[in-house]
Each structure stands twice: as structure tokens, then as C-alpha cells.
Amino acid sequence: MSQPLTRPKVRDAEATKARLLQAGTEEFAAHGIAGARIDRIEAAANANRALIYSYFGSKDQLFDAVMDANVARVLDEVPFKPEDLPGYAGRLFDFLVANPHLLRLATWHRLERADTGHEPQGLRASVRMKTESIARAQAGRRLTSGFTPEDVYAFTMALASAWMEASPYAPAALSEDQLDARRSAVVEAVRRLTTPTKEETS
Amino acid sequence: MSQPLTRPKVRDAEATKARLLQAGTEEFAAHGIAGARIDRIEAAANANRALIYSYFGSKDQLFDAVMDANVARVLDEVPFKPEDLPGYAGRLFDFLVANPHLLRLATWHRLERADTGHEPQGLRASVRMKTESIARAQAGRRLTSGFTPEDVYAFTMALASAWMEASPYAPAALSEDQLDARRSAVVEAVRRLTTPTKEETS
Numbered sequence: 001m002s003q004p005l006t007r008p009k010v011r012d013a014e015a016t017k018a019r020l021l022q023a024g025t026e027e028f029a030a031h032g033i034a035g036a037r038i039d040r041i042e043a044a045a046n047a048n049r050a051l052i053y054s055y056f057g058s059k060d061q062l063f064d065a066v067m068d069a070n071v072a073r074v075l076d077e078v079p080f081k082p083e084d085l086p087g088y089a090g091r092l093f094d095f096l097v098a099n100p101h102l103l104r105l106a107t108w109h110r111l112e113r114a115d116t117g118h119e120p121q122g123l124r125a126s127v128r129m130k131t132e133s134i135a136r137a138q139a140g141r142r143l144t145s146g147f148t149p150e151d152v153y154a155f156t157m158a159l160a161s162a163w164m165e166a167s168p169y170a171p172a173a174l175s176e177d178q179l180d181a182r183r184s185a186v187v188e189a190v191r192r193l194t195t196p197t198k199e200e201t202s
Numbered sequence: 203m204s205q206p207l208t209r210p211k212v213r214d215a216e217a218t219k220a221r222l223l224q225a226g227t228e229e230f231a232a233h234g235i236a237g238a239r240i241d242r243i244e245a246a247a248n249a250n251r252a253l254i255y256s257y258f259g260s261k262d263q264l265f266d267a268v269m270d271a272n273v274a275r276v277l278d279e280v281p282f283k284p285e286d287l288p289g290y291a292g293r294l295f296d297f298l299v300a301n302p303h304l305l306r307l308a309t310w311h312r313l314e315r316a317d318t319g320h321e322p323q324g325l326r327a328s329v330r331m332k333t334e335s336i337a338r339a340q341a342g343r344r345l346t347s348g349f350t351p352e353d354v355y356a357f358t359m360a361l362a363s364a365w366m367e368a369s370p371y372a373p374a375a376l377s378e379d380q381l382d383a384r385r386s387a388v389v390e391a392v393r394r395l396t397t398p399t400k401e402e403t404s
Contacts, residue, residue, distance in 0.1 A: 032237075034233065035234075107309060107313060108313065110309075151387040162360035188348060188349070193395060
């Protein structure tokens with residue numbers, strides 16, 4: 001007899017957590033950790049603040065959970081292909097345009113949370129996997145060896161987000177044509193940077 | 203008789219403003235606007251908080267004055283040469299390593315202040331001057347025409363700060379050799395990106 005009683009509760013708890021993560025994403029992206037207000041998250045999620053502390057522990061930890069959820073999404077939705085870094089940069093550009101919250105959250109994390117040693121879940125392992133696959137592509141001469149794998153990765157990320165870093169909420173104000181032109185420039189920049197030079201292929 | 207009486211006062215006021223700007227640079231770089239505390243700035247500058255409001259107007263306006271002073275320094279100390287963008291990127295890299303506060307201030311500005319429409323003094327004019335000189339270098343075939351002048355500028359800035367953006371306070375932890383290697387990679391990346399292609403020079 002216990003199942004019909006507990007299942008809805010579990011479902012309620014999961015739904016409330018999801019609403020808190022969503023409201024937290026918006027509040028933290030806009031205001032950061034110091035600037036975020038628990039009462040706004042509470043109101044937006046239609047959930048009592050006691051649940052925030054009971055589910056996540058603290059404001060900082062709610063931020064960490066929000067970061068983890070958003071990092072998991074980008075890792076999941078933007079597949080990495082070392083043999084096609086220009087294409088990867090283009091897809092990452094698209095994701096950042098469609099999800100302007102992500103870069104702001106990552107930036108707040110860097111400014112307010114990185115010196116605590118906290119790292120978004122799965123990020124370090126994902127970066128290691130990526131630089132290792134870049135190294136293999138370099139060994140196979142499918143990528144330039146003019147840079148370390150870490151440089152290739154850092155530069156690809158920097159170019160894909162160059163325009164958004166300048167003003168994270170601006171892309172929404174651009175026409176489709178302007179966005180297309182910026183995307184093409186990013187793809188071409190990563191192509192020039194990562195294509196093996198003539199000396200490397202001869 | 204009035205000069206000997208007023209001169210020291212003027213000098214005092216200037217010295218106090220300079221101390222407030224210095225203390226503000228450190229406090230805002232570490233904590234941002236929402237996180238900054240006026241009492242810490244007051245203590246670090248050894249100046250009464252009433253002077254902050256009398257000289258600058260508000261906490262936001264002290265932040266703006268801090269940004270203006272720091273932007274003026276980088277514009278002054280890192281000369282821009284469109285015919286040598288790799289060298290410019292290298293010098294900017296050096297400046298950012300030597301002045302880790304700058305990128306953090308600029309990032310806080312983007313997150314907390316950009317949507318108010320405030321722009322650091324002189325920055326827009328400086329960027330326009332730079333993209334115009336890039337356009338002239340492109341017309342003279344000294345730079346690739348594969349990107350718009352705005353793209354060339356945005357990508358050069360993104361590559362010069364790629365490593366610092368990843369973790370603004372990290373460079374201090376690197377050995378001199380590691381820093382040198384990163385600097386060389388930045389210079390080479392901008393070289394590959396901006397050198398006219400074979401088709402453009404033939």
C-alpha cells in the first residue's frame with residue numbers, strides 16, 4: 001500500500017528541485033551569487049525557502065547545482081570531434097547563442113566560486129578527454145602540431161565565445177544574417193588555426 | 203596669501219582620490235559591485251566614506267571611475283599596431299599577466315554594469331580607431347581580408363586573453379617557462395589568423 005502514497009511525493013520533490021534549478025539558473029545568471037536573492041528564487045519556483053536549504057544546503061551549493069546542471073547540458077548537447085574543430089566551434093557558438101545564461105553562469109563561477117576550488121561536475125574529465133583526443137589527431141596529422149593540445153582547446157573555446165564574451169546578452173539583438181556572418185567567421189578562424197601547415201603535411 | 207593655504211588641500215584631495223581608486227580597484231576586482239564593501243575600501247584607503255560619496259557620488263560611480271582609470275592605463279600602455287597584430291596580442295598578454303585586476307574588473311563590468319548602458323570612458327572611440335586602422339591595413343593587403351575588421355579585433359582580443367579568461371588569477375601560479383610558452387602560442391595563433399592567405403597576396 002505504500003507505493004501509491006510515496007510515488008507522488010518523490011515526483012513532487014523532483015519537480016520542486018527542477019523548478020528551483022530553473023529559477024536559480026535565471027537568478028544567478030542575472031545577478032551572480034552575491035547579488036542573487038533567495039526570496040526571488042523562492043517566488044519564481046513557487047517553493048518555500050526551507051526546501052532550498054533542505055535539498056541543496058546553501059545558496060552557494062544551489063549555485064553549484066545550477067552550474068552542474070548547465071555544464072551537463074552543454075557537454076551532452078554539443079558533441080566534440082577533434083577531427084572537426086571548426087564544426088565544433090560552430091555548434092558551440094549556436095548553443096551559446098541559444099542559451100545566453102550559460103556563459104554568464106560560467107563567468108560568475110569563475111569570479112565568485114573558482115578560488116574555493118569548486119569545479120563543475122564532469123568538467124575536468126571532459127576537458128582531459130578532449131585534449132587527449134586532440135593529441136591523437138595531432139599525432140595522426142589531422143590537426144596542426146603547432147600548438148599544445150591545451151592551447152588548441154583553449155583557443156577554440158575562446159574563438160567560439162569571442163563575440164559573446166564581449167557582451168553575453170547581445171546576440172539576441174542581432175539579425176539572423178549578422179549572426180550567420182559571425183558564426184562563419186568563427187568557423188573560418190578555427191579552421192585557419194587548426195589546419196596542418198604545408199610543412200606539416202609534406 | 204591664499205595659495206599656500208589651498209594648494210596642500212588640493213594635493214590632499216587628489217591623493218585621497220588616488221588612494222580610493224586604488225582601494226576600489228582591489229575591492230571591486232575581488233568582489234564585484236554587489237559584493238564590494240564600502241567599509242573595506244574606506245579602511246584600505248584610510249579615508250572616510252563620506253569622501254567616497256562626495257568625490258564619486260555612489261558605489262556604482264566609484265566602480266565606473268575605477269574602470270575608467272584602468273581602461274585608460276591599458277589603452278596608454280599597450281600601443282595598437284594593425285600591421286603587427288601578433289606583437290600587439292603578445293604585449294596585451296604581458297599586460298594582463300602583470301595586471302590581473304584588469305580582466306576581472308572588465309568582467310564584473312560586463313556582468314553587473316553593461317546593461318545600464320555605462321561604457322568605460324574612451325573605450326568606444328579607441329575600438330573604432332582600431333577597427334578603422336585594421337580596415338586600412340586590409341585594403342593595403344597587409345592583413346587578411348577573410349574577416350571583417352570587427353572580427354579581426356574581437357578574435358585578437360579573445361586569443362590574447364584566452365588563458366586568463368579561463369582563470370584570471372591563475373597566471374601567477376605558472377613558471378616563467380610556462381608563461382613564455384603560452385605567450386608564444388598566442389602570438390602564433392594571431393599570426394595564423396591574420397596573415398594574408400596565398401590567394402590574397404598573389
